[in-house]
Amino acid sequence: MTRSPTNTREKLIETAKDLIWQNSYGHVSVDDICKAAQVHKGSFYHYFPSKIDLTLAVLDSYYTYSKPFFDEIFNADMPPKERFGRLAKFGYEKQKEAKEKYGRVCGCPFMALGSEMGGYEQAISDKINTVVKENQKYYSGAIEDMIALGELPKDTDVKAKASQIHAYVVGHIMLARVQNSLEPLRDNLVEGIFDILGVSEKQKHKEYA
Amino acid sequence: MTRSPTNTREKLIETAKDLIWQNSYGHVSVDDICKAAQVHKGSFYHYFPSKIDLTLAVLDSYYTYSKPFFDEIFNADMPPKERFGRLAKFGYEKQKEAKEKYGRVCGCPFMALGSEMGGYEQAISDKINTVVKENQKYYSGAIEDMIALGELPKDTDVKAKASQIHAYVVGHIMLARVQNSLEPLRDNLVEGIFDILGVSEKQKHKEYA
DNA sequence: AGCATAGTTGACTGATCGGTCAAATTAAGT
């Protein structure tokens, strides 16, 4: 290297994250990103061979940012049930931050891009599905710990439960974006996870008609 | 009217449904739609003032198509719990049809377009949120019927449960698209609904460690 | 036959798209 590193590449990624998260891949042009990042187009293509490659870098950046949070949330030293409680809180908090920063609920960038581009961009799909599987592994680990603690039946179908919880969580966050509303996340998210696991407190003192 | 009706408008809508469902709004151009529908561009703009208006008509078409299915699924003459079973079957069947027809799991067009365009197209958001609310009303009705039958506690938070089930269902369908996989829908969808409701059969004969 | 009107045609527009490139600039190593 004959020159000290610049932050141009990172500026492009951060700007793209902002614009694409709020809008969509298709609605944001390379020119938009360059203009907002105050970077000339030639520089963009110096760092990224294509708009798709920038988008892959955006996904990597989201992943790298999120991983420590997930590692902390699913810290094996904490009771497994609590981990899901922290997960729900994290989901709500991050969407709240986005709403305060961007003026709207932005949802999950992985699911949004997976849905938008999954049909025609395999590289995007592949990256996202890696993240999806890793996510479900966090859930599986916590479920297994709950089984070991006797909080869930021994014959629990761990993968099925993890898949259900994951679908439920991403569904809530997706709906939060579509409805541009934080309330369901704040009020209903965590309880549904416990319901799916069959460990809801509320379900224990039922009063029927 | 001084001329017999043509099917040009419907051809454009059906073609747009095909292309946008498989891909996305941003990835499909007006020219793409016209070419696939074998309709000239002037005709497109004879029927639709803009690409957005065509997309709104696409959403209307999905809605009109789906409504009779939902009315049948949530037919009040059938036991309410069974309605959710039929809903899950319907979700799986429609995705299976799409996979057979298009070669991939296409997901939910409402959620996909709501996620893609919600950030910058209010007219799209408004239409989709009407559908979302109506959907949750079907769920609420069935939940209320279950309460009346003594299958759920009297103090059940109906709206919260409906919101949770809806999030769970759309999350599964969204993930099915992103993962391009039908299996979770087929194997895990219905059970999670019953878990959220607290009426899962499986949860009744638990065997703990 | 002739008028009125819905529908069709396809060339056209200006803007924007993703992407290219050669020249200029910068700064570290020698």
Added chain:
DNA sequence: ACTTAATTTGACCGATCAGTCAACTATGCT
């Protein structure tokens, strides 16, 4: 000071974008 290579610049490209329009055609009505 000179070399070297990373980085920046901004003009430029052909393709494609959403949308326009005036001419044309088809058909039902009187």
